[in-house]
Amino acid sequence: MYDIEHYYKAHSVSDAVQRLSENPDARLIAGGTDVLVQLHHMSKKYRDLVDIHGLPELGGITQLDDGTIRIGSGSTFTQIIESPLVRQHIPSLALAVSNIAGPQIRNVATIGGNICNGANCADSAPISIVLGARMEIATLDGVRFTPLESFYTGPGKVALAHDEIAVAFHFNQADYLDIGASFYKYAMRGAMDISTINCAAACRLDEGRFTMLRLAYGVAAPTPIRAKAAEAAALGKPLNHETLGAIRDAVVQDVAPRTSWRASKEFRMQIIRTLAERVVAEAARNAGGTLA
């Protein structure tokens, strides 16, 4: 039995927001694949729970009138992987989240939880950042939007007030149309493992030259990050090995990997440099480019 002191089943998003606003110690539980593991390890941080598991308001993957793909924060990774809309318009997101944990976890764990718990290794974060995702957040005063890129503020910290709930992720058509995107997760095992480094890229090419590149990493810094020096090294340059080499060399300025029991700083830097080349090349191929 879990050491839960207070349990409240929320009836709606506004009910959950209200409950959070009244209880400074209350925490949300959705899929439960992080929170219940924390409770199993006797964490004291999750003893007052507001349960939003399976709330219909947080589910659903739809296309809005302007072409935006809207993914409810309570969508499980399996629902994202199997969504025809995701597969058609943002297949790189389906690819990325199919690397998370194993099937049983993907059947329950939510993208909202993966993003909002602030882990710098979240496999859904780098790909969502390069796809320009915006978050729809419910507050006491209504809804606000924020770019995912500025959502991570520090190690384990996100720009979400205590009484706010991430409701959905929006992927604008302008950001996914005519792009090539790619994702790679480097881990010690093919499943049930935390990323040593993960990397996502999205780009556009015009006559074989990069007109846009977004490159993002997880575990390369205290939070998921954009690699803007590497991106700048590509802009206007032709798709060839020299440009890929320049991206690989520039990325060193963007990252600050750490040594942990999982991997050394030096090893992580090697992976970061290698993936800069490999993931950007794959994104460029997906954008219709041919590597000279």
Added chain:
Amino acid sequence: MNMTPIQCTINGQAREFQVDPRTSLLELLRSQGLTSVKQACAVGECGACTVLIDGTPIDTCIYLAVWANGKTIRSAEGEVRDGVISSVQQAYVDTGAVQCGFCTPGLVMTTTALVEKYRGQQLCRDTIRRELAGNLCRCTGYEKVIDAVLASVDNKPGCNGQGGCGRCEDE
């Protein structure tokens, strides 16, 4: 803590419970005598506690019992009909995929969902490995388990389990 009423179907039987919200589904099912649902890691790594909820494999060790309200649950016990084990269970016996047996009920349930999901479709060893990645076995080395899954599939056109079906990543 206030008890919460839930209704669910377990192995074909409609059931009602008053559950403490602190209870995991694993604990609820085992308290009902369904001891095929094993607790091993208790943190969603090993899959020994896998059951099907509305046809989907779930780790019950990190799933609150109250979430089972309105759901249909299948455990390995329910796969035995009139004393006859299911074709998946029989395949595990026939291929020698059972050694100590602790992980077997979870593997049987994941396999059951996999066989139903891929019915009439091609299935190969790489797909099976990916689909069973959430079930750990410390005895078999998995080869016999994959043999059992292939033996459970009645229809595998164009796939002999040795590659060539187009699903295998290594091709």
